[in-house]
Amino acid sequence: MSRILVIEDESAIRRVLVKILSEENENYKVEEAEDGLMGLETIKKDDFDLVLCDIKMPKMDGVEVLEAVRKIKPEIPFIMISGHGDLDTAVNTMRIGAFDYISKPPDLNRLLTTVRNALDRKELVVENKILKKKVSKNYEMIGESKEISVIKEMIEKVAPTDARVLITGSNGTGKELVAHWIHEKSERNAHPLIEVNCAAIPSELIESELFGHVKGAFTSAVKDRAGKFEAANNGTIFLDEIGDMSLSAQAKVLRALQENKISRVGSDKDIKVDVRVVAATNKNLKKEIEDGRFREDLYHRLAVILIKVPALNERRDDIPLLIKHFSEKIASEHGSAPKAFSSKAVSLLKGYDWTGNIRELRNVVERLIILGGNEVTEEDVKLFASK
Numbered sequence: 001m002s003r004i005l006v007i008e009d010e011s012a013i014r015r016v017l018v019k020i021l022s023e024e025n026e027n028y029k030v031e032e033a034e035d036g037l038m039g040l041e042t043i044k045k046d047d048f049d050l051v052l053c054d055i056k057m058p059k060m061d062g063v064e065v066l067e068a069v070r071k072i073k074p075e076i077p078f079i080m081i082s083g084h085g086d087l088d089t090a091v092n093t094m095r096i097g098a099f100d101y102i103s104k105p106p107d108l109n110r111l112l113t114t115v116r117n118a119l120d121r122k123e124l125v126v127e128n129k130i131l132k133k134k135v136s137k138n139y140e141m142i143g144e145s146k147e148i149s150v151i152k153e154m155i156e157k158v159a160p161t162d163a164r165v166l167i168t169g170s171n172g173t174g175k176e177l178v179a180h181w182i183h184e185k186s187e188r189n190a191h192p193l194i195e196v197n198c199a200a201i202p203s204e205l206i207e208s209e210l211f212g213h214v215k216g217a218f219t220s221a222v223k224d225r226a227g228k229f230e231a232a233n234n235g236t237i238f239l240d241e242i243g244d245m246s247l248s249a250q251a252k253v254l255r256a257l258q259e260n261k262i263s264r265v266g267s268d269k270d271i272k273v274d275v276r277v278v279a280a281t282n283k284n285l286k287k288e289i290e291d292g293r294f295r296e297d298l299y300h301r302l303a304v305i306l307i308k309v310p311a312l313n314e315r316r317d318d319i320p321l322l323i324k325h326f327s328e329k330i331a332s333e334h335g336s337a338p339k340a341f342s343s344k345a346v347s348l349l350k351g352y353d354w355t356g357n358i359r360e361l362r363n364v365v366e367r368l369i370i371l372g373g374n375e376v377t378e379e380d381v382k383l384f385a386s387k
Helices: 011-024 036-045 062-072 084-096 108-138 146-158 175-184 206-211 247-259 285-290 296-302 316-334 343-350 357-371 378-384
Strands: 002-007 028-033 050-054 078-082 100-103 165-168 193-197 236-240 276-281 305-308
Touching: 002 011, 002 036, 011 028, 011 108, 028 036, 036 050, 036 062, 050 062, 050 108, 062 078, 062 084, 078 084, 078 108, 084 100, 100 108, 146 175, 146 305, 165 175, 175 193, 175 236, 175 276, 206 247, 247 296, 285 296, 316 343, 316 357, 343 357, 343 378, 357 378
Parallel strands: 002 028, 002 050, 050 078, 078 100, 165 276, 165 305, 193 236, 236 276
Antiparallel strands: none
16 A cells, blocks of 8 residues: 655645546555645655645645655655746756656646556665665675775775776676675765666566666556666665676667666666666676677776675685674574584685685585584584585
């Protein structure tokens, strides 16, 4: 059930908006407030998924309401309602943080489309906030080796800027962890970090996933849908495995980086976006460029800062710390006490060839905890962690 609040001092327009929205979708619960002050008090008391707010009202105008709510509940999207003379003000409210605006008298199709898009955006933001609470524990950067120390220092310097970052490294090295740290330590960390695995999305759907689409753009496009770039507005988008992105999608990403605007599939309307792009790949992009599979101009746009994440074999001194970290984390997940690893067991694991990198080490540690004794010994490693 989506809760929508209509703040409008003209009772006739307020009733029309409430009626339209209530009849449009049985899952819309629509409430109303007759002026800005009442609207603000209502928002303070209850949670809403969307607010439609008139600009010119007695006691407190719509701009003041928007500014006040942005301070206390910034995740609530606002659609401003503008009279003919309020158009410039309505446009300015989008700089403050309004999702969009509609003019009086409201056009039915535009109203309903804007409401659906705003609710879609709110859902993405809420999901991201829930995930963000888990980020610090799930994306800890474990290690004190020289190689990891260099990366941590780079992140401290790069994160506060808006510079684009290209992260390279083999599978399982922790490229997504670096991306999360960059976002968390940036000025954008109050806004979403949206992740897109370019390798996991079919090439025919990647453009819709990134930029959204309009109803009827293709067979299964039954309604307008916002894309990941819109969802990441004012935040960060992490394009993982960007080396697998189609050339047509690469061209659109390049335009987004050059002009800070995107257009949905099936639409020629430009949408302004303010997004920091962090990308990652396990491929040699320069080789991909030579083979005609990756755009050189996009590479240079993305690779303002290059961060290479080392393979685990290149940072073996971190293995004891990683074993301890994974042991504690796995014990917490299983609801049991962490298991100790004998010094000989740790030494044996340090000598292995970790082709699967940190991901492989984590799996081996879990296997040893499940199958080994009260203390994981050298014999347990030889029995259960054979390569």
